[in-house]
Amino acid sequence: MSRNIFKDKLTRPLVLDGAMGTTLILAGLLPGECPEYWNVTRSSVITKIHKKYIKAGSDIVQTNTFGANRIKLSSFGLEDKVWEINSKAVKIAKSAAQRNVLIALDIGPTGKILEPWGKFSFDDAVDVFSEQIKAGLSQYPDMILIETMTQIAEARAALLAAKSLTDIPVIITMAFEEDKRTTFGTSPETAALVLSSMGADAVGVNCVEDCKVVTDIVRRMAKITDCPIIAQPNAGMPELIDGKSVYTIAPGNFAKNCAEIINAGANIIGGCCGTTPKHIREVSKIAKGFSPSPINEQVFLAVSSNLNIIPLDPNGPTTFIGECINPTGKEILKKQLKDNNYSGIVKLAKTQINQGAKILDVNVGIPKTDEPTMMRCAINEIQKNINVGICIDSNNINALEEGLKTFHGRAIINSVDGKNESLNKILPLAKKYGALVIGLPMDERGVKTTASERLQIARKIVKTAAKYDIPANNIIIDGLTLSAGAQPEYVIETINTIKLVKEKLGNLTTLGISNISHGLPNRPFINQTFIAMALAAGLDMPIIDPRQDNILETIAVADLLTGKDIGGRHFMKLFGTFAKARLTKNIINFDQDNHIETQSLYQNIVEGNIEDCKKRVQKLLKSTDPLKIINKHITPALNDVSAKFECGKFFLPQLLLSSEAAQAAFSIIKDYLSDSSIKSLGKVILATVQGDIHDIGKNITKVLLENHGFTVIDLGKDVPPEKIAKAITPNTKLIGLSALMTTTVPSMEKTIKVLREKEYKDKIMVGGAVITKDLAKHIGADFYAKSAIDGVKIAKKVYK
Amino acid sequence: MLRYAGQRDDKVGKALGDILFEEINKCKNLSNILYTYDVYNKNNCPIPVNGNKLSKILKSAKYWAFFILTAGPLIDKKIDEYFEKGNYTRALILDASANELIEKAADQLENIIRKETNCKKSTTRLSPGYGRWELSVQPYILKYLNGKDIQVTVNKSYFLTPRKTITAVMGLGTSYNKTNKCDDCDLDCEFRKRS
Numbered sequence: 001m002s003r004n005i006f007k008d009k010l011t012r013p014l015v016l017d018g019a020m021g022t023t024l025i026l027a028g029l030l031p032g033e034c035p036e037y038w039n040v041t042r043s044s045v046i047t048k049i050h051k052k053y054i055k056a057g058s059d060i061v062q063t064n065t066f067g068a069n070r071i072k073l074s075s076f077g078l079e080d081k082v083w084e085i086n087s088k089a090v091k092i093a094k095s096a097a098q099r100n101v102l103i104a105l106d107i108g109p110t111g112k113i114l115e116p117w118g119k120f121s122f123d124d125a126v127d128v129f130s131e132q133i134k135a136g137l138s139q140y141p142d143m144i145l146i147e148t149m150t151q152i153a154e155a156r157a158a159l160l161a162a163k164s165l166t167d168i169p170v171i172i173t174m175a176f177e178e179d180k181r182t183t184f185g186t187s188p189e190t191a192a193l194v195l196s197s198m199g200a201d202a203v204g205v206n207c208v209e210d211c212k213v214v215t216d217i218v219r220r221m222a223k224i225t226d227c228p229i230i231a232q233p234n235a236g237m238p239e240l241i242d243g244k245s246v247y248t249i250a251p252g253n254f255a256k257n258c259a260e261i262i263n264a265g266a267n268i269i270g271g272c273c274g275t276t277p278k279h280i281r282e283v284s285k286i287a288k289g290f291s292p293s294p295i296n297e298q299v300f301l302a303v304s305s306n307l308n309i310i311p312l313d314p315n316g317p318t319t320f321i322g323e324c325i326n327p328t329g330k331e332i333l334k335k336q337l338k339d340n341n342y343s344g345i346v347k348l349a350k351t352q353i354n355q356g357a358k359i360l361d362v363n364v365g366i367p368k369t370d371e372p373t374m375m376r377c378a379i380n381e382i383q384k385n386i387n388v389g390i391c392i393d394s395n396n397i398n399a400l401e402e403g404l405k406t407f408h409g410r411a412i413i414n415s416v417d418g419k420n421e422s423l424n425k426i427l428p429l430a431k432k433y434g435a436l437v438i439g440l441p442m443d444e445r446g447v448k449t450t451a452s453e454r455l456q457i458a459r460k461i462v463k464t465a466a467k468y469d470i471p472a473n474n475i476i477i478d479g480l481t482l483s484a485g486a487q488p489e490y491v492i493e494t495i496n497t498i499k500l501v502k503e504k505l506g507n508l509t510t511l512g513i514s515n516i517s518h519g520l521p522n523r524p525f526i527n528q529t530f531i532a533m534a535l536a537a538g539l540d541m542p543i544i545d546p547r548q549d550n551i552l553e554t555i556a557v558a559d560l561l562t563g564k565d566i567g568g569r570h571f572m573k574l575f576g577t578f579a580k581a582r583l584t585k586n587i588i589n590f591d592q593d594n595h596i597e598t599q600s601l602y603q604n605i606v607e608g609n610i611e612d613c614k615k616r617v618q619k620l621l622k623s624t625d626p627l628k629i630i631n632k633h634i635t636p637a638l639n640d641v642s643a644k645f646e647c648g649k650f651f652l653p654q655l656l657l658s659s660e661a662a663q664a665a666f667s668i669i670k671d672y673l674s675d676s677s678i679k680s681l682g683k684v685i686l687a688t689v690q691g692d693i694h695d696i697g698k699n700i701t702k703v704l705l706e707n708h709g710f711t712v713i714d715l716g717k718d719v720p721p722e723k724i725a726k727a728i729t730p731n732t733k734l735i736g737l738s739a740l741m742t743t744t745v746p747s748m749e750k751t752i753k754v755l756r757e758k759e760y761k762d763k764i765m766v767g768g769a770v771i772t773k774d775l776a777k778h779i780g781a782d783f784y785a786k787s788a789i790d791g792v793k794i795a796k797k798v799y800k
Numbered sequence: 801m802l803r804y805a806g807q808r809d810d811k812v813g814k815a816l817g818d819i820l821f822e823e824i825n826k827c828k829n830l831s832n833i834l835y836t837y838d839v840y841n842k843n844n845c846p847i848p849v850n851g852n853k854l855s856k857i858l859k860s861a862k863y864w865a866f867f868i869l870t871a872g873p874l875i876d877k878k879i880d881e882y883f884e885k886g887n888y889t890r891a892l893i894l895d896a897s898a899n900e901l902i903e904k905a906a907d908q909l910e911n912i913i914r915k916e917t918n919c920k921k922s923t924t925r926l927s928p929g930y931g932r933w934e935l936s937v938q939p940y941i942l943k944y945l946n947g948k949d950i951q952v953t954v955n956k957s958y959f960l961t962p963r964k965t966i967t968a969v970m971g972l973g974t975s976y977n978k979t980n981k982c983d984d985c986d987l988d989c990e991f992r993k994r995s
Contacts, residue, residue, distance in 0.1 A: 385817060608815045608889070653816050656889040663886060691957030696895055699883045743935050743957045 001102065001142040006169040006201060009059075009102075010228055013262050013287040016060045016104075016145075016270025017053035018280045019235075022247070024049075024064075034076040036068040039089040046089070050096035056277040057284025060268070061101055062145055063089040066108035069132045086135035094139065104145035104171070105136035107158055114153040116380035117184065122405055125157035133165050146172040147232070148207050148272075150183040152194060152306050153408045160405075160432075163199050171202035171230055171268070176217055178210060181307075189309045192221035192229075193302055194410050197434030204230030207272045209237045211249075211257035215264045222265030224300045224309070231266040233257065235274030247274025255282035262290050301473055301508075303359065303389045303436060306408035310358045310389045312436075314508060314540050317559050317570055319359065321391050321412075321543045322352035323514065325378070326363040334366055337374055342381040349382045354603075355546035359389035361414060362403070365396065372402035379406045391438070391543075397425050404433040411435045415478060418443035418457035427468045437465070438510055439475045441497065447482055451496035454480060458501055476508040476541060477501045479534070481515040484526065491516065491530075495537045502538035510541045513551065528554050535562075601629070601665065605637035606644075608657025610664045617665045626672040634662055634669075638707055642789050652700070655788075659703045666707075681709040682799035685727050686736045688717035689751050692744040697767060701736060701791040708792050710799075721754035728760055734798045735760070736791060737781075739768040749779035756780070765794050801900040819893055827897035831964075832872035833905050834950040837913055839865045839972065847940045849969065851932030857923055861971025865913050865922075868945050870952050871902050871964040898964045906966050917972055925968035928958075941967045 024035050027045050039046055050061050068086050070079040078085070086105070093103045110128055112120035133144060144162045149155035155172060162170040174182055174191045181187055188205070195203045203225060205217045214233045222229050236249035249257070258269050269287060271279050302309045312319060325348050327334045336344045349360055360382070364374040371394065379390060383406075392403035393414040404411055415438035416426040430437045439461035441454035449457075458477045465475050479497040482490045498509050511534050517526035528550045531542055535558040544551050556574045559565035601616040620629050641658040644650035650658075684705055688695045695717040702712045713727055724735065735755065739748045748771075752764055765783035766776050767790070776784035785791040801824070840847070842864050849858060858864060875898045882891035906925060914922055928935050935958040941947070942954050953961050960967065 385813070607813055610815070653819075653889060653892060654813075656892055657816055657819075660886065660889055691955065691959070693955070693959050693961065693963065695883075696879075696892065699891070700888065703886075703888050741929070741935065741957070741959070743959075747957065 001168055006143065007228070010267050013266065013290050014059040014268045015057055015280065015284045015287050016230070016232060016268060017050075017056075017058040017062055018271035018275030018277065019273050020049065020062070020064050020066065022274055023052075023276065034067075034073065034078055036065055036073070036085050036089070037076065037078060037081070039064050039068075039085050039092060040081070043088065043092050046092050047096045050093055052277040053280055054096065054098060054101050056281040057287075058270070058280055059100070059102060060104050060143070060145075060270070061093050061097060062104045062106040062147075063093045063136065063141065065089045065106045065132070065136065066147070069108075069110055069128050071110040071112060071128055072108070082131055083135040083138075086132055087138045090136050090139035090141050093141075102142040104143045105133065105141040107132060107144060107146045107162070108148050109150065109154055112154075114151055114157065116384040117151075117153075122153065122157055125154055126161045129158045129161035130165060133162055137166055141168070143169040143171060143201075146170065147175075149174045152182070152184070152186045152191060155191070155195060156198065156408060159195060159198055159200055163432075169201035170199070171204070171228075172200045173204040173206040173230055173232060175207040176205055176213065178213060180213055180217055180220075185307045187308055188217040188220045189224045189302075190304045190307060190409065192225040192227070193300070193304050193309055194408070194434065196225040196227040197410055198432075199434065200227060202228040202230045202268060204232070204266070204268070206230075206232035206270075207234060209234045211254075211261065214257075215260050218261055218266050219264040224302070228267035229265050230268035230270075231258075231261045232270040232272040233261065234272045235276075235279060249274070251276070251278040251282040254279045255286045258283045259286050259290075262287065302410070303412055304409040305387045305389055306383055307387045309410075312508060312541070315564060317564050318535070318539075318555050319541055320357060320546065320555060321359045321361050321510070321541060322355075322357035322546045323361050323512065323543045324348045324352055324545055324547070325360055326393070327366050328363075337364055337366060337378075338369060340377070342378055345378050346381050346386070349386055349388065352546045353386065353388055356552065357388070357546045359391055359412065359541075361391040361393045361543060363393035363414075365394055365399070371396045371399040375399040375403045376406045379403055383407060383409070392435075397429075400426070401429055404429060404435060412476070413437045415440045416461060417441075418460050423461065423464045427465055427470060430465075430474070431468045431470055436474050436476060437470070438478050440478045441480055447480060448487065448490065449480075449493070451493045451500050454493070454497045455500045455504060458497075458505060458507070462505065462507065472505075473507060476510050477505070479509060479511045479539070481512050481530075483518040483520070484516050484530075485519040495533055498534055498537040498539050508540040509538060510543060511539055512543045514543075514545055524548055524550055527551060531555070532558065601633040602637040602640075605634060605658050605661045605665065606641055608654060608661050610657075610661045613661040613665045614668060617668050621669070621672060626669045629669060630666075634665055638662055642792070645789060656700065656703065659707050662707050663703070679709075680711040682734065682795065683711045683713065683729070683732050684734045684736060684795055685713045685715065685724065685732060686738070687715040687719040687724050687751075688738045688740075689744055689747040690718055690720045691747045692739050692741070693717050694740040695738070697740075697769075697788065698736070698738040701738075701767070701785070701788040704788045704792050705795055708796070710792075710795050721751040724751060725755055725758045725760065728755075728758075732760075733762045734795055735762075735764050736785070737764065737766045739766070739771065742770050745770065745775065745779065748781075752780040763794075763798050765791060767791065801896050816889070819889055823890055823893040824897050826878070827875060827894055827901055830872075830874040830878055831898070831901055832874065833869065833902075834872065835867055835869040835905075835909055836945050836947070836950055837865055837867035837909070838945050839863050839913075839917060842971075847944055847969075848934070848937050850934055850937075853931035854926055854933045854969075857926065857931060858969070858971040861923060861973050863917070863919070863972040864969050865917065865972055866941055866945060866969045867906075867909060867913065867925075867967070868941060868947050868950065868952055869902060869906050869909055869966045869968075870950055870960075870962050871898055871905070873951070873962040876961075876963050902964050902966050906968065910970060913970070914972070919972040921973060923971040925970040927966060927968045938967060 029035055046064050053061055065086050070082050073079045097103055114120050114125055146158045159172055172195050176182055192203050205214055208214050211233050214231050218229050218231050235247040235254055262269055302311045304310055325345055333344045352360055362378055364378050365371055390407045391412040391414050392400055394400045413430055413435045416422050417440040441457035443457050462472050462475050479494045481494055484491050501507055501509050513527050513531050516530040517523040532554050556571045560568050560571040565571055604613040604616055645655050686698050686702055688698050702714050705712050737748050739745055763782045765785050766781040767785035773784045783794045785794055845864055847866055879891050879895050928937050938954045938958045952965050
């Protein structure tokens with residue numbers, strides 16, 4: 001069936017079938033038995049099941065091939081039966097089907113985790129899926145349904161395999177958790193964007209218990225894509241009754257839930273785990289009463305990471321691309337790449353993201369190296385732990401494709417130009433992988449062209465892209481920046497190119513800003529002025545060095561003045577941040593000789609990088625006074641972390657990690673300090689009271705107090721009052737007591753009483769899970785510490 | 801697990817991510833799950849069941865199943881060791897992992913109890929301290945269920961050792977299921993599940 005015919009069939013919501021696995025269990029499938037092998041050994045049962053669903057009203061029937069790939073089959077010793085099982089399955093379904101019923105070859109996950117999060121390669125995954133799909137295609141199904149994908153990487157592999165083998169419709173669904181993300185964190189919007197841009201004929205959700213969750217996911221996907229949406233919820237949660245799993249949602253209620261899902265935008269509806277022909281009958285009755293859900297005609301322009309979308313709205317705040325991952329002129333980075341060391345790449349990525357970059361240009365081109373492999377490794381190292389969009393920058397077509405395969409979001413290709421050779425090589429890749437493309441308006445005439453000539457080339461690029469079925473707005477036109485030192489007369493042509501493209505074509509525009517000042521002095525000021533001119537002309541997505549604060553400030557001001565920053569919110573936030581940064585520290589240090597930045601001690605403490613902290617402090621000690629390191633780097637970093645904790649940006653694990661990093665730094669610095677320069681802010685005795693054996697809260701308070709310069713006498717847990725009293729010295733001004741449960745609050749009260757009887761007149765603070773301000777007052781404490789940070793504030797107040 | 805560690809979102813950087821992965825594995829390796837349970841007719845139960853919320857939940861159940869489940873002493877030892885050595889983050893994460901581990905183990909124990917007692921329905925489990933059930937019941941639970949057989953003891957303040965131990969009751973033969981146990985508790989601690 002062709003893709004157009006499939007779209008034409010959507011005159012009303014199409015009904016899929018329900019669960020196969022559940023039905024097979026009822027038919028006698030034993031634990032440990034391969035369900036897909038019943039296509040061979042008990043084909044009559046499979047035929048009966050298909051017929052039941054068709055009689056119940058299914059428009060589309062899925063073959064019994066969910067786990068019929070060689071990986072899953074190998075657990076039953078059936079890995080050499082892929083062809084037999086899949087081809088038989090399609091044959092059975094076709095024989096059961098009546099004229100108008102469509103047969104979908106069902107493809108489920110391999111069960112392996114793909115790189116870079118696991119060890120299974122993308123190419124191997126494509127190979128496994130290709131084997132299964134070829135087998136099924138031999139019997140001519142009407143479509144392919146890829147389902148229950150939890151990894152966007154695996155979903156892409158299956159989709160690519162299918163699209164490379166056939167022109168029949170391919171529909172694909174992902175399984176989401178209660179938090180409306182897949183197990184690996186992909187949002188519904190990202191799934192819809194990535195998979196529909198790669199050519200899926202319908203996208204959607206399956207295997208979710210809560211129909212409200214399914215409804216929301218469908219609604220969110222429908223906003224993003226112009227693809228039909230498919231939903232296959234479960235029949236609720238399974239309950240263990242008499243040792244058997246029983247699903248809780250009855251057919252009538254299930255159908256009502258499906259009505260909500262169709263209202264939310266689903267064009268194809270069916271059932272997953274726990275659903276039966278009875279459920280599908282009820283769904284079919286309801287579906288007949290619906291008109292087709294309108295398919296979103298306004299295409300939402302965005303790129304994405306593997307987790308989140310990055311909208312590209314020309315009327316919204318400017319989205320810039322970070323240019324720093326490029327080995328040109330960076331000898332240390334070049335050496336690292338040649339040694340297969342990507343730590344420098346990851347650091348550059350993190351630095352740019354910290355400066356607000358949402359998309360990073362990745363260029364690993366070094367002559368006489370294996371660029372495709374380096375591109376794959378670089379992108380994997382970045383996307384493994386960093387949530388960011390990628391612009392794949394290469395002249396090497398193999399490196400470009402390797403990058404497009406590897407990156408599991410929606411990428412941008414940098415770039416294609418106006419020459420036929422470039423267009424015919426690169427645009428097919430953009431189509432295959434669903435990427436946006438930067439178009440350089442440059443052809444055989446070279447770079448010395450006028451704005452009108454560049455507009456003509458831009459038109460050619462967009463027109464040729466249309467021949468490859470790439471929408472016009474997927475092309476981002478580069479205005480072509482030449483150095484003002486070498487070609488000053490072309491600067492205005494570049495600015496005018498931006499104006500003309502916006503006026504005549506409407507495409508998004510980009511410029512490599514730093515190129516303008518190449519070879520000239522006072523580069524930052526030239527770059528800043530140039531970007532201001534270009535933004536005024538309509539520049540949408542500048543490619544910049546995000547480490548240059550002046551460039552970010554200019555972008556922020558331009559957004560404010562052009563109304564893109566509504567209410568000036570971003571402007572106010574940014575200028576607050578910059579003011580603080582300039583007063584307290586360097587965010588980035590440059591290795592001037594080698595153009596490599598090194599993350600500062602401050603940043604390493606904030607991020608909790610313990611080993612990097614140690615290295616950084618050792619380096620700083622060669623040139624900086626140890627006390628200055630504490631006062632200018634460590635203490636501000638700890639204050640920053642405390643502030644982030646208090647406003648809910650950081651949580652306890654980050655607080656502790658930063659504390660450990662700071663302590664690692666202190667442990668090196670203290671050897672460089674004289675005794676007289678180490679001044680404790682004061683002594684604090686800490687104890688968990690008698691009868692209580694929990695001490696995590698007390699231990700965390702201890703760490704923070706020490707980091708902030710206090711001397712802590714930690715008496716441990718289950719401490720009798722007399723022992724605490726014995727630890728008091730004349731300079732003790734603060735005792736901290738902790739208790740976890742209500743049963744030990746009396747012990748806390750008794751401890752305070754004993755201390756007062758022994759004439760301790762100074763301050764006592766209390767804390768713990770059940771302690772409140774009122775309770776603290778009631779038992780005679782002076783302070784209530786709600787958190788470890790509160791404990792530090794109290795100590796500072798007492799020892800002021 | 802992140803909620804037990806005080807983390808309110810899932811944005812963890814690489815440094816913390818690596819620690820999470822390592823300590824979760826360590827938790828699994830150090831744990832030694834042991835349990836014991838017993839079932840009583842509600843009209844003839846020697847273990848005090850008080851607290852108005854608890855009574856409300858259990859009243860329609862004919863039988864009450866009590867259990868003790870522990871992860872063993874090695875995790876406690878490791879946490880203490882981490883704190884002594886200044887590995888605070890690992891201590892916190894291991895502690896949080898162990899909390900999650902025993903809760904999940906208790907979920908599985910509930911399934912075992914329902915299967916072995918052939919009961920189709922049950923209430924969710926409640927532990928002393930929840931639903932106003934007095935902590936002073938702990939010694940009774942340990943006595944009647946022979947906590948010593950699985951090396952679980954209780955001190956005078958009703959703290960259980962090993963620390964990663966759960967005692968609980970569930971009603972058999974009726975269903976009262978809440979996915980959010982925080983709904984049945986009126987205290988506002990930092991670990992409360994918030995939407």
